[in-house]
Structures are given as C-alpha cells and as structure tokens.
Amino acid sequence: MSTSAPPPAPLSPLSPVESAKRQAAYIAVDTHFPRPSPLPTTPLLIGIGSGSTVIYVVERILQLPSSLLSQCIFIPTGYQSRELILSGSLPLGDIDLHNHLHIAFDGADEVDPTLNCIKGGGACLFQEKLVAVKADKFVVVADFRKISSSLSMAYAAGVPIEVVPQVVSWVAKRLLELGAVNPKLRMGGMAKAGPCVTDNGNFIIDAPFHDGCVLGKQGEGEGEVVNGKGAKGCGVGDTRTVERLAEEIKKIVGVVEHGIFCKGNAKAVVAYFGMEDGTVTTRAEEA
Numbered sequence: 001m002s003t004s005a006p007p008p009a010p011l012s013p014l015s016p017v018e019s020a021k022r023q024a025a026y027i028a029v030d031t032h033f034p035r036p037s038p039l040p041t042t043p044l045l046i047g048i049g050s051g052s053t054v055i056y057v058v059e060r061i062l063q064l065p066s067s068l069l070s071q072c073i074f075i076p077t078g079y080q081s082r083e084l085i086l087s088g089s090l091p092l093g094d095i096d097l098h099n100h101l102h103i104a105f106d107g108a109d110e111v112d113p114t115l116n117c118i119k120g121g122g123a124c125l126f127q128e129k130l131v132a133v134k135a136d137k138f139v140v141v142a143d144f145r146k147i148s149s150s151l152s153m154a155y156a157a158g159v160p161i162e163v164v165p166q167v168v169s170w171v172a173k174r175l176l177e178l179g180a181v182n183p184k185l186r187m188g189g190m191a192k193a194g195p196c197v198t199d200n201g202n203f204i205i206d207a208p209f210h211d212g213c214v215l216g217k218q219g220e221g222e223g224e225v226v227n228g229k230g231a232k233g234c235g236v237g238d239t240r241t242v243e244r245l246a247e248e249i250k251k252i253v254g255v256v257e258h259g260i261f262c263k264g265n266a267k268a269v270v271a272y273f274g275m276e277d278g279t280v281t282t283r284a285e286e287a
C-alpha cells in the first residue's frame, strides 16, 4: 500500500465558476482534512455533502495517500454523494451508525458574514444537516456567487424546506404567516412529472423571505430578519434573528427540516469561496 499522495491529476480546463469551485474545494481539503500521525486505530469519520462543488472535494480527497484514506469512513448526505464515494472506491459509511464525525465538507447556496447558510438547492438538506450537526467541524465550500452580505439576498429561490407530502398546503399557509413571500412547491423539472421528491421521500417548499422579511439586511444588525412589508407576526420594524426564524419554521407540523444552517442547529466554522480571479476568500467563525 502506498504511503505518499499520487501526483495530482492534470486539471482539465474549466469555466471560471467551475474553476472557482475547484480552488475552494482543494484549499478546504488541504487545510482541514485530518492527517493524524500516527494513524489512529479507529476510523476517521468524514461527512461528504451534496452538490456540484463537493465533486471537487472528493476529487482532492482521492489525491490523498491511500494509507490515510483506508483509515477513513465517508458518510454521504444523499444518493449523489453516496455515488461519489462509491465511484472513488472510498470506504462508505452509514450516518445512523455514527453519532460523532470528525469533519464534514459541504456546499451552500448562500453564506452570510457570520457563516449562516442557506442550503438545500439540491434537495438534500435533511441528511446534510444531520451530517453537519454530528461533525466536530463543518466546512463549507462554494464559489463567489454564494457570498452574501445578508442571508436571503443571494439565493433568490428562498429557504428550501423539506415537508411531508400530505401536508404541503398546511405548511405553505403557516410559512405565509411567518412572512414568506409566495412559497412554492419545488417541481421535478424536465426529468420528473410532478414535485421534486427528496432522498427521504418528501417534498420541498422553497420559501423566499427576502421581500416580506429580509434576513440580516445589511446595516440593520447581523443575522437578523428585518421586516419590510408587515406580514403577520413580522410587522414593519419588527426584527427577529435568523435563529428565531429557523426555530419558527421547524415548529410547523409537517416540516421535516429546513435549509437554514445557523447557530443552534448546524453552524459552519469556516467557508471557502473560490473567486473569479482565481483566488480563494475565507470566512471563519470568530474566535
């Protein structure tokens, strides 16, 4: 068994966005992938998120020494990441068997200055949150389009919310009461007649809060939801924290999980953003 990393594969030419994703992913892995010496006798548990940026995380992981990789178990956050792990012949684990992960790498749809994230653009948010919440360190990798000055400003679709299929209209009504603007059942697109079905057999409602209630509007307090239009319980001038909105959404009967990753559920400790100019910008948790 080899003990040194194989030479990196030649990089294929990528679009600026893909190249930015790759840069961020490579730096995140190089900086945070655990490399204990001597290697532990118990496996290192590594969470692998979902989406297009995580593909580059796995690409970089596959360049690590096989002696290290054979000591790891990789925990997927859904069908796509399970396939990524398997296609790289990495040891595959099951989240239900492990309640403590060393680290989790994942993408995001939006990241604010205090590392609050919106996730779930790929409909994998429930398992992503489960993996992130069990990890000692949750590391986000993204491209420059995901950088936000305040949550819900960069990702127009709104907060993805996984719901039990039987109660979609009930949940949508409750979301309107919380100030969501035109919450929509996500459809499956060209490949699926009807709604998008998650890996857990549920539906997704995308609930924008950026019109009636702006999340963390710049200059009005970090991480706050600031109302602009007077939805019930969110009158003009009202403020509520991102954490409070997250809690309110979670309390709705029929909500399985929502895509707000923040303090109190699954907060990232650091985010890497690949930039258009080829550099990588970091946002880290304040010490």
Ligand SMILES: O=C(CO)[C@H](O)[C@H](O)COP(=O)(O)O
Pocket: 049, 050, 051, 052, 053, 054, 106, 107, 108, 109, 118, 119, 120, 121, 122, 123, 124, 125, 128
């Ligand atoms: O939350 C996710 C899937 O549910 C993804 O991590 C998020 O949508 C980012 O994806 P990408 O890396 O393709 O931009």
